[in-house]
Amino acid sequence: MKERAWSDFELYVITASTHHPGRELVDVMEQTLIGGAGMLQLRNKTGSREDVLREAAALRKLTRAYNVPFIVNDYVDIAIQVEADGVHIGQDDIPFEEARRLLGPDKLIGVSTHSLEQALKAERDGADYIGVGPVYPTNTKPGKAAVTTAYVTEAAAQIHIPFVAIGGITLDNADSVLEAGARRLCAVSAIVGSEDPAAVCRSFLNKIGQYSGYAPQSVTIMLNGEQRNTSARNLEELVRELGQSHKRMVAELDGVIVSRGMWRNTVIQPRADIELIQFVGGG
Amino acid sequence: MKASYETAALRLGGKELRSRFFLGTGRFPSPAVMQLALDASGAEVITFAVRRVDLESYEDDSILQHLGERGLTYLPNTSGASTAEEAVRIARLARAAGLGNWIKIEISGSPVTLLPDPIETLKATDILANEGFVVLPYTSDDPILCKRLEEAGAAAVMPGASPIGTGLGLLNPYYLGLIMEGAKVPVIIDAGIGSPKDAAEAMELGAAAILANTPIAKAKDPVKMAQAFAMAIEAGRLASEAGRVPKKRYASASSDPAGSLFLQPASVSHGGEGY
Numbered sequence: 001m002k003e004r005a006w007s008d009f010e011l012y013v014i015t016a017s018t019h020h021p022g023r024e025l026v027d028v029m030e031q032t033l034i035g036g037a038g039m040l041q042l043r044n045k046t047g048s049r050e051d052v053l054r055e056a057a058a059l060r061k062l063t064r065a066y067n068v069p070f071i072v073n074d075y076v077d078i079a080i081q082v083e084a085d086g087v088h089i090g091q092d093d094i095p096f097e098e099a100r101r102l103l104g105p106d107k108l109i110g111v112s113t114h115s116l117e118q119a120l121k122a123e124r125d126g127a128d129y130i131g132v133g134p135v136y137p138t139n140t141k142p143g144k145a146a147v148t149t150a151y152v153t154e155a156a157a158q159i160h161i162p163f164v165a166i167g168g169i170t171l172d173n174a175d176s177v178l179e180a181g182a183r184r185l186c187a188v189s190a191i192v193g194s195e196d197p198a199a200v201c202r203s204f205l206n207k208i209g210q211y212s213g214y215a216p217q218s219v220t221i222m223l224n225g226e227q228r229n230t231s232a233r234n235l236e237e238l239v240r241e242l243g244q245s246h247k248r249m250v251a252e253l254d255g256v257i258v259s260r261g262m263w264r265n266t267v268i269q270p271r272a273d274i275e276l277i278q279f280v281g282g283g
Numbered sequence: 284m285k286a287s288y289e290t291a292a293l294r295l296g297g298k299e300l301r302s303r304f305f306l307g308t309g310r311f312p313s314p315a316v317m318q319l320a321l322d323a324s325g326a327e328v329i330t331f332a333v334r335r336v337d338l339e340s341y342e343d344d345s346i347l348q349h350l351g352e353r354g355l356t357y358l359p360n361t362s363g364a365s366t367a368e369e370a371v372r373i374a375r376l377a378r379a380a381g382l383g384n385w386i387k388i389e390i391s392g393s394p395v396t397l398l399p400d401p402i403e404t405l406k407a408t409d410i411l412a413n414e415g416f417v418v419l420p421y422t423s424d425d426p427i428l429c430k431r432l433e434e435a436g437a438a439a440v441m442p443g444a445s446p447i448g449t450g451l452g453l454l455n456p457y458y459l460g461l462i463m464e465g466a467k468v469p470v471i472i473d474a475g476i477g478s479p480k481d482a483a484e485a486m487e488l489g490a491a492a493i494l495a496n497t498p499i500a501k502a503k504d505p506v507k508m509a510q511a512f513a514m515a516i517e518a519g520r521l522a523s524e525a526g527r528v529p530k531k532r533y534a535s536a537s538s539d540p541a542g543s544l545f546l547q548p549a550s551v552s553h554g555g556e557g558y
Contacts, residue, residue, distance in 0.1 A: 224335040242338050248345040249336050250380045255372075257379040275335065277376060278345045281317065282332025282360055283307025283447070283474075283496030 006069045006085065006108060007129070009038025010208045011201055012164050012186035014073075015055070016043065019193035026058050028192050033066040035201025037191075041088055041110075043073035056082045071110060076102050086110065086128065091118060096125040110164075114147055116154045116265070123161050130159065131186065134167020135177055139189060149180035156181025157233035157267050171203050178211040219270040235263035239276070250277045290520045293491055295469055296385055296417030296438050298356060302327045303486070304516045305358065305471065307496020308346055311505060320499055320509035321353070330358045330387055330494065333373045358419065360387040367406035374411050386411060387441070387473075387494075388420040397447045401428050405435055412436025421473050424454075426461040433468050440466060441494060443474035444485060448497045450477030453484055463489035479508075479515030486519025487527065 013032045020028050029040060040063050044052045056072055060082040063070040071088050072079040076099055079087045086108025089099055099109055111122040112131040122130045132155045137146045146167065155163050165182035170190040177185060185204060194200045218231045223238075232238035235258060239245050251258045252275040258266050268274075293300040306326035311317035321329065331346045359377040361370035367390065374386040388407045392400030404420050405428070411418045417438045422428055424442040432440050442462055445451035452475065453459060463470045469491030476482050482493045493516050502508035540546065 224338065243341065244336060244338060247336060247343040248347055250376060252376060257376065276338070277333055277380075278336045278343075279331050279347050279359065279377075279380075279382070280334045280344055281307075281309035281311065281346050282362055283309050283330055283494070 006039070007162050009069070009162075010184055010212070011037050011204050012039040012041065012166075012184060013037040013191050013201070014041040014043050014186060014188045015059075016188045016192050019189045025055055026062055028197055029059060030062055030066075031197035032191055032201050033062070033068055035191075035198035036205045037068065037201050039069050039071065041071040041073055043088075045073075049075075049078075053078050053081065056084065060084060069108065071108065079103070079107070088112070088131070096122070096127065100126065112166075113155075114144075114151075116151065116158065119155055119159050119163070123159055127161060129162040129164060130155075131166045132159075132163045132182070133165060133186075135165050136168025136173060138168040149176055152177055152180035152182050154267060158265060171200065171207070174204060174207045178208065183208065183212060219268060219272075221268060221271065222273045224275055230268065232268055234268060235266040235274070238268060238274070239263065242276075244276065248278060251275070252277065288521060290517060290524060293469060295491075296356075300327050300356075300492075301325075302513070302516075303492040303520055304513050305330065305473075305492055305494040306499065306509070307331075307494065309496050310500040312500075314346075316505050317500070318350075320505045321350075323506045323513065324499070324509040325513050326355075328356045328358050328385075328492075330360050330496070332360055332362050333377055334363070356385060357382045358385045358387050360389045360421075361407070362389045362391070364390050364407075365392070365400070365403070366390065367403040367410065370403070370407040371410050374407075374416060375414075378416070384415060385417040385419065388418060398443075399423055401425065405431055408432050408437050409435040412438075419471065424458045424462065426458060426465055429462045429470070430465060433466060437468060439469040439471050439491065441471045441473035444472050444481060445475030447474045449475055450481075450498055451475055452477050452481035453488075456484070456488060459485070459490075460488055479511045482512055483515040483519035483522070486516055487522045489523055490519075492516075 017025055042056050042059050052075055056078050060070055069085040071086050072084045073088045074093050076087050088110040090112045108128040110129045111127040113119040113122055119130050132152055134144055134146050152165050164184045164186045165177045166186040169177055169185055169187045191197050191200050218229045220229050230238055232241045235251055254273050293303055302325045304324050304326045305328040306324050307330045308317055361373040364370040370388050370390050378384050388404055390400045390403045391397050399421050404422055408418050408420045419439050419441055420432050420437050421441045429440040445454045471492040471494055472485040472490045473494040476495045477498055499505050499508045
């Protein structure tokens with residue numbers, strides 16, 4: 001991946017053979033690459049190790065031809081063996097430090113997260129990107145509670161590494177996810193389960209393109225009793241934007257005190273009523 | 284050799300205070316002078332105000348950065364509030380900021396006199412005392428109102444001697460005396476004190492403490508004045524504990540006339556020399 005940064009991807013596709021019976025994995029995945037997928041992950045939770053290794057080797061060859069990063073779900077050893085670009089791990093899989101130790105510093109490690117807490121931890125651990133989801137209920141991972149677009153908004157405000165919204169995302173609901181702040185989407189069944197994966201990929205990229213370069217939305221808030229517009233996403237950014245970070249102060253949001261340690265995690269919603277208060281000389 | 288007497292400690296809000304001088308921190312020429320005056324005053328309780336951060340200025344004018352580890356009791360005031368609701372909000376803010384649970388209720392009813400609004404002050408006292416604050420209301424010198432504040436849960440009452448910042452001293456020592464006589468909580472004279480003489484007068488009258496700011500901060504030498512106040516307050520307290528003589532209409536000799544060299548039996552009762 002020398003010509004462009006791996007993190008430039010906007011559409012992330014994951015394999016799911018059960019969604020295209022009768023069609024070859026490599027053929028379907030090639031269609032997604034033709035359609036413009038910027039990152040490809042092999043996920044095979046049910047096949048034997050030999051099956052996974054065979055698929056990984058084939059997809060490695062394919063992705064290399066399209067100059068797209070290739071990620072293996074869970075199997076660190078297979079990722080190393082086929083020279084994949086990295087692995088993706090879930091919350092209950094191999095610990096991050098262990099994966100990093102095995103892969104070395106240069107391989108990518110992605111982590112599935114289902115809450116802001118997990119996302120912040122992954123970021124601290126040194127994950128290269130995170131999955132944020134499942135945004136909607138999904139058949140790919142049945143029984144897993146959807147995190148909704150609220151978590152997407154939180155992640156957009158507070159996560160600095162690339163994050164990919166995932167889970168039940170289709171062309172019908174992609175706009176909501178993008179409006180919530182996602183700039184990278186991942187779809188599984190919506191792409192590999194369709195008759196024309198390349199066309200679906202192009203449609204997804206088209207939608208994402210409508211939001212790229214789309215500046216973080218400016219919101220109107222009340223600040224110390226005066227109306228003000230800000231593009232700050234959280235309280236910490238707001239105070240920094242105001243050039244007031246060095247001051248001792250107390251912040252109140254909608255009548256509730258927010259301790260300084262929580263500023264970064266406090267999302268600024270439209271019409272928020274914010275007071276920044278200090279203690280001054282008085283009798 | 285000078286004898287040294289300890290005055291009784293002031294018990295207030297679960298604390299035992301050696302100093303009966305509460306110092307306001309506003310209007311000092313600089314933070315450095317304020318700190319020196321604070322040290323000279325020996326004050327253990329200081330007041331300050333809660334304000335919006337000036338977003339146009341880079342300078343951090345927070346008072347807290349200058350106080351350091353002095354082990355002071357903080358008494359934030361609710362100045363700027365004109366209703367009980369506003370005062371309650373400021374009180375909660377100050378407490379949430381980790382500055383303790385003492386609050387000086389100051390609800391101005393007039394921009395000209397800055398006299399406290401008695402009805403709103405009573406309302407705020409009631410609410411905040413129920414929320415567990417140590418409530419010190421700045422109030423007018425009305426004995427009945429002070430009683431009502433006490434009943435509402437005030438930890439002390441703080442009648443003004445005269446309007447804030449006037450330095451007019453004790454305008455109505457008679458009412459202040461009635462308040463002190465009737466109160467079961469400490470009476471702290473707040474506002475209007477002009478000089479150490481006023482502070483001593485209030486202490487002699489029976490005040491538990493003095494809260495002063497402007498006469499120190501705006502004195503030519505605030506640090507010296509802080510010490511002068513501290514001495515006057517201590518002198519007034521000692522005098523109050525000692526018990527002053529009653530005032531008399533006519534003179535009475537301080538030297539016993541018996542044995543006087545020039546004693547003329549008929550005129551003995553009118554002798555008046557040697558005070």
